[in-house]
Amino acid sequence: MTPETASTITPAKVAAPVVQIDKLWSIFHTTGREAVIHQDLDLTISQGEMMSIVGGSGSGKTVLLRQMLGLETPARGQVTVLGEPASQLGREGAASRVGMLFQHGALFSAFTVLENIGFPLRELGTLPRDLIHDVAMVKLQMVGLDPSQAHKMPSDLSGGMVKRVALARALVMDPPLLLLDEPTAGLDPDSADEFCRLLRSLHQELGLTVVMVTHDLDTLFELSTRIAVVAEKKVIVSGTAREVMAYPHPFIRDFFLGERGQRATALLSETTPKV
């Protein structure tokens, strides 16, 4: 198990960090009250990882993703993405470097599937329409949709298809880093499984670094190369599923070993080497 602050990994042996968060403080002021969401939070995510972030509701997981996207500026500390402060990614720059699948990231209801996917390219204002069309078509098929879906309206799509289109839009500028906020929330179990398989194959084929927030244990175990647990305003532990589950903390006990613990325990015994 690796508490982030006590990590002693030799730099030469690991890939360059894609995301590096140092001593992050996030503070919100609402109706005269100050709420400290993150306090001295550290997290490092290396190239090629599929890092999952888990934590209680309101623990600041979404805020953390928004920090990585440069949509929120830290009150204190540093959020460095691909070697630059996240706040300097810039609006267009952000889409080419970081793709984000928002939890409630609805598609534009008045645009077709293809127009939704091509939207970030259209926003640039510099590319010819034909090229945008062709790129969007490639991305449509990359997420497993048939070209015949291109001219459908979002209201005609299933939940799983909406997620696929939103994913194609997040990846339209080929960003090396993909952020996913509860990617399987609201999907039925079969659609969630399918979406997991798609995420896993894109992660491998495109060599993406992925940071995912999820509270779904199936998604978590299926996809994560590492898990970071946010509690008490910081990352209390990060490591493999087994390492994290062995860390003594009430949130971890409830999350992994509560009513859903059967599955977690089964996974542990399946992966425990026989002596």
Ligand SMILES: Nc1ncnc2c1ncn2[C@@H]1O[C@H](COP(=O)(O)OP(=O)(O)O)[C@@H](O)[C@H]1O
């Ligand atoms: N822009 C904002 N202004 C004020 N409070 C915010 C803002 N964004 C998030 N918060 C608060 O920060 C806390 C963490 O939010 P969030 O990251 O959405 O939690 P979660 O871990 O469930 O994703 C919540 O209490 C939320 O109300």
Ligand SMILES: [Mg+2]
């Ligand atoms: Mg959230």
